[in-house]
Amino acid sequence: MILDGKVPSGHITEKWDKHRFEMKLVSPANKRKYKILVIGTGLAGASAAASLAELGYQVEVFTYHDSPRRAHSIAAQGGINAAKNYPNDGDSIWRLFYDTVKGGDFRARESNVYRLAQVSNNIIDQCVAQGVPFAREYSGYLANRSFGGAQLSRTFYARGQTGQQLLLGAYSAMMRQVGLKNIILHTRTEMLDLVVINGIARGIVTRNLLTGKIESFVGDAVVLATGGYSNVFFLSTNAQACNVTATYRAYKRGAFFANPAFTQIHPTCIPQSGEHQSKLTLMSESLRNDGRVWVPKNPGDKRKPTDIPEEERDYFLERMYPSYGNLAPRDIASRAAKRVCDEGRGVGPTGNGVYLDFSDAIKRLGKKVIEERYGNLFEMYERITGDNPYETPMMIYPAPHYTMGGLWVDYNLMSNLPGLHVIGEANFSDHGANRLGASALMQGLADGYFILPYTIGHYFATTKLEKVTTDHPEFKKCEEEVKERINKIMSIKGKKTPTQFHRELGKIMWNYCGMSRNEEGLKKALDLVPQLREEFWNNLTVVGEEGDLNIVLEKALRVADFLEFAELMLWDALERNESCGGHFREEHQYPDGEAKRDDENFCHVAAWEYTGVGNKPIRHIEPLTFEYVPLTIRSYK
C-alpha cells in the first residue's frame, strides 16, 4: 500500500497557514462534549493535555509514574532549538528547516519539518511566559549557544537542565488544568492495550500499578505520547521504565509502525563499567562546544592521557570533519568513535572509550568560565566515575539515546487508525534517519502546544463518532486479553528473571542492530530473538501477586513486548538496504566510511503492518519527495 501523508498543497511556506484555515473548527460550546485520552506526561503529553484542556475539551491523562513530573523528558540536558536569530548570525526558519532535513539524511517529510521550524519560535515565547528560567545575558535578553549539527547559535538553554525546566513548565500548565477540573489525572496507571471499535481508536485498557486493577477508559480520541524504545538495547540513556508497550500494542491493533530501525546512538555517554550496569548516562552534547575529542595515534597506548604528548594524539573529529570539527552530528560522531575504537585505539578499561578533553578550553577561558558552563555536568561525571574532568580528560562512548522511528502519522499527527494521534518521540515524523541536538524538546512541544490542538479539532469536526461506553464488547474482549496475558506470565514459574531476558535481548540488538548493521548479522538476530522469546514464555519467573504493587510483573510485561518489537526492528533494518543517518548498513558506505544512501530505491518511509507474532510484517511505503531541499550527499567536512 502507498500511504498518503495528507500533506496540504501549496508552497511549503504557506502549507500550514493554509491548512489551519481549511481545517474545520469545533465551536467552544461543543468542545466540552469531546473526551480525549492522553497517555504519557512528558513534554508532548503534558503540553498537549494542558493546551487541549485550555481549549475546553475534557481530558484524561495517564502516567505510570507517581507524578507526571517524572517523565523522562526531564532528563534532557542541553537545550531547545528555535529560529529566533537573536545572535544575528544568519538563522531563519528556512535554515532551521534545511538543517533538520539534511541532518535527518533526507528521510523525513519536508512539510512536517518546515512546520516544526515555523512553530519553534512560538515555543520559546510560550515557555518564557510560563516562567521557564532560560539563560540570560547581563542585559536581560535571552542567551543562545551552538549545538551539534549546526554552524550557528540557535539553542536556548537553562543550565544543563533544559528538559527539566521545559517539562516543569508544561507540567505546571497541566496541573493548573487539573486544579480547574478540566483534566482528570491518573498516576501509577499503565496503558496495556488500545481499544479499536469499527476501525476507530476509542479507548485504552490500563493496569493500576498499586492494586493491579485492570480498567477501561473510553474517549473520542486517544493521544499516545509515550516516548521512544531505546531500552530495547537494555543499556541506553533512557530511564528504567521507558518501554515500547503503548505504541507496540497500538501496532498490534492495526496502527503502522514507521522506520523502527532508525535509532540514534549518542556520542557522548559515560562508558559501561561492568555487567551490573543498569543504564548509561548521557553527558550533554553541549560539552562538545569546548571539549576536544581524541584518542592516541598508536593502538594500545596505555599511558595516562596527560602523559601522551600533543603530537601523539589524534583529534579525529577535527581531522575528519574540519568545518564542523567536534560539533559533527551525532550519528557521524558516534560512528567515528566506533571506528577508532575498532582500530584498537580506544581508551579505558574496556577499550570502548574516547577522550573528551577540556584542558585547552580551560587554558583559553579559565576554569571559572568552564565551571559556569558545565559545572553540574562535571560534578555528575565525577560522582559516577570517580574522576575529576578538570584534571583528567573525560572518557565517553556512544550509547542508544533516541528513536526516530515510531508510529506512522499523517500531517495531522494521526495514525492510519482514525482517532489515534501520536505525538513527540512516539511518532516517526520529523527527524528522518537522524535527529539533531536540541530538536527533540522542540518537536515534543511543537506537537503538544501548537499542532495537535488544531488538528484534533478537525478530526472531531469531520468524523461522526458513535456513542460508546466501556460496556462495549470490544472493551470487555480487550480487558480479558490483558488479564489472560498477565495470568500467563504469572503462571510460567520458570528460572530466569525479566531483567535477565532483557539484558540478553539488549546484547543481541546492540551487536546486530546497533551502531552498524549488516545482512548476515540481522538475519542471525532474526533467528536469535524468536528463540529468546520462546525461552521467555517457558522459563520466566515472576514472584509476588498480580493484585499488588509488583515490580517484577511490570517489568515482565514490558520485556514481553520488547521481545516481539525487536523482531520488527530487525526486519526494518534488513529491508532498508541502504545506509542513512543512524541506520548504517556496512554494505553501503563510501571508501572513507561515510553512509551511502540509495535515493532511487529507499527515498521513502517504511511503515509496517502487523500480521501476527513471529510472522514477517507487511511493509508499506510513503514516498518522500524533496522539492525544497535538494537531495544531496550529506557532508560535514
Next chain:
Amino acid sequence: MKVKLHIWRQKNNKEKGKFETYELNNVLEDMSFLEMLDVLNEKLILEGKEPVAFDHDCREGICGACSLTINGIPHGPEKATTTCQLHMRKFKDGDEIWIEPFRAKAFPIIKDLVVDRSAFDRIIQAGGFISVNTGQAPEANSILVPKQNADNAMDAAQCIGCGACVAACPNGAAMLFVGAKVSHFAYLPQGQPERKLRVLKMVEQMQKEGFGNCSNLYECEAACPKEISVRFIALMNRDYLKASCSEEKLEVINNE
C-alpha cells in the same frame, strides 16, 4: 566488597513493617546504590522471594523518583547527591547499611520503600504555575529578566520534587519545596501578577496536606540533592506575610 543490609519491609499501608537483614558479597565499588539493590532483587527473585519495592527511574539524578533514607539520611551520606547517583565507592567493605523509606506524615508508605508523594502535585495544582494559556505569550525578548534574577529563579527552579527536605525535617515540613517554587516565580517579571495569590494558595494547600512548620533547623537544605537554599523559605515567609494583609487574602477567604 561485602555489605550487610537492613531494609525496611512493609507489605502495605495497613500492615506493620519491620527491618529485614540481607547480606551481599561481590558488591563492586563502581555500582550505584540502586544497582547494588538490583543485584539483591535479582537474587531474591531467583530464590522465589518478593524483591524490595523502591521508586526510581532516570538514574541520573533529575527525575526525583528515588527516595531512600540511607543510614538515617535521606539520599544517603554524600552531599548534593540523589540515591541513584550515590555509588558504592562511598562505602567500605563490611559496612552495615540501614535503608528506610522517606518518612513523613504527609508521605504515607505504600509498600516497602515506596511512599505516596502526591501531596506535592496537589500543592503545585493549587498555585504553582503562571496562568498563561497556550498562544497568549508575547515575543520572548519583550520580557527582560536581569541575569541575576534569572540565576536566582533557576537556583530555586532546579528542585526535583523528591521530598528529601520533608523526610529530613523533624517537623515533616515541606517549606523548602514550596519556598523553592514560590521563589522561582517571585524572581521573574512573569510571576508578579499572581505573586500574592500564589503564595497564599500554595501555603494553604501545604497545611491541608499535613506538612509541619519550619523551626529553622536547616536539615532540609543539608539533605537537598540540588542544594536548594533555605533563603527561599525566608522569601516565601516574607511574601506570605505581605500577601496575608492584601486584597488577595480577601479573595481567598471569600472563595472558601
